[in-house]
Amino acid sequence: MNSISLVGRITKNIELREVGEGRFVTNNTLAVRKTFKKDTNTSEADFIPFVAWGKRAELLEEYCNKGDLVALNGKMQSRSYLNEQNQTRYVVEMLVEEIEFIQRKTPEHVIQTH
Structure with missing residues (x-):
């Protein structure tokens, strides 16, 4: 069985890439x-x-930015690729199948005063 559930904070802002024919x-x-x-x-x-x-x-x-708390469900996968130096690199990563938005780092409804 290959199943993983994690709750944590996103470490950098999300960058969406199009990889052909409207696939992101x-x-x-x-x-x-x-x-x-x-x-x-x-x-x-x-x-x-x-x-x-x-x-x-x-x-x-x-919906997400750096620091937001999310729950992710999915599975682990491994893959390899050639980098710019023509070296084989191996990656183990979570393939996301479900997302639950839990908490923004700074809730929009909170007004900060100085």
């Missing part, structure tokens, strides 16, 4: 909190790369 994709990373260190009051995170295609990619681009 986005790649990003999800910071998933893993522990809280009591002695230093800091938490650690795992950084999980993810890819979303089609309507899921468009929804992420429309």
Whole structure:
């Protein structure tokens, strides 16, 4: 069984790319909190790369920004590609199948005063 569910924060703003004939994709990373260190009051995170295609990619681009908290469901996949130096690179990433929007980093309804 290949199934993964993660809750975390998006690490950079979503950039949508068209890859031909109206097909869209986005790649990003999800910071998933893993522990809280009591002695230093800091938490650690795992950084999980993810890819979303089609309507899921468009929804992420429309509704999410860096720092937003989301839940992603999908599966892990591996692939390889040749980089600009003609070297083979291997990637393990989450293929997003479902998205749940949980919390914006700075809610739009909050008015900040100085």
